[in-house]
Amino acid sequence: MGGRRVNAGADGRLDGLGREDSWEGVRAVVAGMGVSGFAAADNLTHLGASVTALDESDAGDRGEKATLLEILGATVRLGPGSTAELPADVDVVVTSPGWRPDSSLLTQAAARGIPVWGEVELAWRLRADNPATGVPAPWLTITGTNGKTTTVQMLERMLLAGGLRAVACGNVGLPIVEAVMTVDETxxxxxxxxxxxxxxxxxxxxxxxxxxxxxxxxxxxxxxxxYDGMEGYIADKGRIYAGVQHACVYNVADPVTEQLVRDADVEEGARAIGFTLGTPGVGMLGLVEDVLADRAFIDDRQNAAAEICTLADLATPAPHFVQNALAAAALARSVDVEPAAIREALRGFVPDGHRIAEVGTYDEVRWVDDSKATNPPAALASLQAYDPVVWVAGGLAKGAHFDDLVQRVRDRLRAVVLLGQDAPVIAEALARHAPDVPVFRLDPGETSPMDRVVAEAAAFARPGDTVLLAPGCASMDMFTNYGARGDAFVEAVHRKWRASED
Structure with missing residues (x-):
């Protein structure tokens, strides 16, 4: 490819445009000036496109980003009303992922037949061939309701341990457009x-x-x-399998993921690879007693399995953490990373903060911060790792329900401490399905909320119990983000026991 000029404004055809082509004449609107939006606008400008970047907010570092883009030749509009009207002459809209399809700007684009890409779509089109292989670097992709970040970070460690030059990108780490546009000295x-x-x-x-x-x-x-309902959400998750070349990895315990594989249109020869906490069948990774084993990527998989590591090699044997390790291992094995390298990576891997992070043990009670558990399934996975447990929960439920969660963990619960806007939603589920479990609800006017939460949890807990912050809800009703919520919990725990030692 080299130097081909395309007047996309004349015919609207963008197919075939890549990083080695001139994007002169392409009129692009970038919706949103967060990390991914700025990366898209910056790189499109460098490619020669005429870029207009829009964002309803001018908060944070958006002003600095706008100045830089304007120096590069882009047009930037920030602040309320800036996204109300799509410019007249546009060939493509590149949207930040949080923008709903029914937002005004995107509905205008749809009405005018203008393609709407996400940053991932743009990045895919901008890949470059690897001189050593003659093809672009392969993508190993991960999605799911919970565990994505931990799994992709595990995968990055495995790939590096296997001697591959790799980076975690996309929804975590490096913006994916930057990842594909980055070049070395050659x-x-x-x-x-x-x-x-x-x-x-x-x-x-x-x-x-x-x-x-x-x-x-x-x-x-x-x-x-x-989303209007689960159907649309599930369909979007399933897009990740479209055209897969080698392996579609799914969760044996989650039939929906297997059905998405069955429904996917993949390349001939692509395999379905399951991961399970049970004994793996042929074509799966799973557990054989305390060993994580591969029965998918070995020659004699009909009769044998390859040891990857043991549960003792992991930071925690919590079931969801083990599942994440198995999924990451399956993807790493799909590009021929050896089991020994995977074991090396997992032995040194510690999850990011606020993910089943042990705060400490005081008076024989363990305190655990899993503030990242921001929906009921994540809270359920965390709760299933401990017994008995004093559960700290609540926040913004985002329309979620807690009946199934409570029914499945009620026998583990010593007590529940609730805080936040949607505490009543959880309290009602507890009243229906676990009426004998003691519940404390924080007063919305509490001046030191997390200190009170910790005090009440400590009063409920008995030696051998775990006090678990796994809110099952978003944090923005009381805290800046889940990290701030977790930090407040950890600090309150430490304050309580420093005070008791004085």
Missing amino acids: GASPYDVLAVELSSFQLHYTSSMRAHSAAVLNIAEDHLDW
Whole structure:
């Protein structure tokens, strides 16, 4: 490819445009000036496109980003009303993933027949051939309701341990447009493979992507404030399997993920690879007693399995953490990473903060911060790792229900401490399905909310119990984000026991 000029404004055809082509004449609107939006606007400008970047907010570093883009030749409009009207002459809209399809700007684009891409779609079109292989670096893609970030970080570690130049990107780490546009001193990509985390929002605006291998970790009710129902959410998750070349990795315990594989239109020869907490069948990874075993990527998989690691090699034996490790291992094995390298990566892997993070043990009670459990399925997975437990929950439920969760964990619950706007939603589920479990609801006017939460949880707990912050809800009713909520919990726990020692 080299130097081909396309007057996209004349015929609206963008197919075939890549990083080596001139994008002069392409009129692009970038919706949203967050991390991914800025990366898209910046790189489209460098490619020669005429870029207009829009964002209803001018908060944070958006002003600085706008100044830089304007220096590069882009037009930037920030602040209320800036996205109300789509410019007259537009060839393509590149949207940030959080924008709903029914937002005014995107409905105007649809009405005018203007293609709407997400950053992932743009990135796929901008890939460059690896000089060593003659093809672009393969993508190993991961989605699911819960566990995406932990799994993609595990995968990155496995790939690096296996001697591959790799980076985690997409919904975590490096913006994916930057990942595909980055070059080394020779002008070539510095990556042999990309570990790509994808949200349902990103997948919604992706159509051309064809991953080397892909995994859907799990499917559960979430983001119903964005989707009209579960059908649309599940369909977007399933987009990750479209055109997969090598392996479609699914969760044996989650039939929806297996059905998505069955429904996918993949390349001939692509395999379905299951992961399970049970004994793996042929074509699966799973557990044989305390050993994580591969019975999918070995020659004699009919009669044998390859040891990957043991439960003792993992930071925690919590079931959802083990599942994440198995899924990441399956993707790593799909690009021939050896089991020994995977074991090395897992032995040193510690999840990011606020993911089943042990705060400490005081008076024989363990305190655990899983503030990242922002929906009921994530809270359920966390709760199933402990027994008995004093559960700290609540926040913004985003339309979610808690009846199934409570029914499944009620026998584990010593007590429940509730906080936040939608505490009543959880309290009602507890009243229906676990009426004998003691419940404390924080007063909305409490001046030191997390200190009170910790005090009440400590009063309920007995030696051998775990006090678990796994809210099952978003945090923005009381905190900036789930990290701030987790930090407040950890600090309150430490304050209580420093005070008791004085």
